[in-house]
Amino acid sequence: MLALCCAPLAQAHHSQAMFDNGRLLTLNGTVKEFQFTNPHCYIQLLVADADGSTDEWSVELGAPAHLLRGGWKVKTLRPGDRITVVINPLRDGVKGGHYLSGTWADGKPLGPPP
Amino acid sequence: MALWMLAVSVHAEHDSSARVRAFARLPDWSGLWEQYSSGATGSSDNPEEFKASMAPVHPPYNAEWEAKAQAAAKQRASEPDKVCGNIGFPGLMIGSALMFEVVITPELTVMHFDFSETRHIYTDGKPLPGDDDVFPTTWGWSAGHWEGQTLVVDTIGSGSPVTAFGDPISNQARYHERIRMVDHNTLEDRLTVNDPVALAHPWEIMRRYHRVPNMTRMVEEECGGNERDTRGNGTFTIAPASR
16 A cells, blocks of 8 residues: 655655655754745755854745745745754755745744734 | 528527526636645645545555556655656546636636646537547546536546556546535535556545635746756756856
């Protein structure tokens, strides 16, 4: 029996194989850019490294239609916002991953305004 | 036929009051509909709701096609190549994160899904095309009729997987649906899949769709625009943001 594991992404178009679904990574950072675009939205997140340098991570979210359904807006995130996100990272080691959840600096969930 | 009789006949067909009555008999399914809620992940954000909305999800395959389905699932798990494609029918109805709108006229019901996927269900009396005129397409060939406020649809010739997960089905499958509005916020599709090639017995599925919160306009998804999923490092990855 095939396992009911994962909700099909809207795209059906999108294989999940590029992300490591067995790993969770938490990133604390500052928003550099919030791309509200098809086929995916992206958070470009600046994350401080252990040695003090800054890395830019590409966090991939769903398409705008899905974020809008979830109560997000085009300008929910702005450059300079400090957030924490949880992702499934890319398998190839490139600094990026698939968005699973996120919070503001005060711990409130990202997305629709309270 | 005398010319005057023909003229009256033509006029009657375009009689606006008859046309209004034909529309008035039809239900109002306007609005945006979804099978399960979605959000920033691009898929279901509520595992319990997703599970409830998707059961049953596994087709009752015969032994030969169960093996095919397992092999296809294994391949999909390791296949990074599939980006940006259609879901098609019946996956759109059985289990999909896409939202849709329904436009109803006396001759045609159009179900438009937000990835530019569209079902055309003809209700003008024309039959399904014969074997010589059918080839497999993503959404199949549909014909329907109204029984009161319930749309009864038959579809053949779909070349798409039977679910949005990608489970296979033969293109000989025949689909029968009864679609109705349960209450103002709920649409229901009772679908029967008949496929003697792939299934051990007919597969009966009931799916419900609810109004989409937070939105009043259709917003399309599309493959183009800012597609950053790209082949690199021997697999798919995310390309850097353009500067």
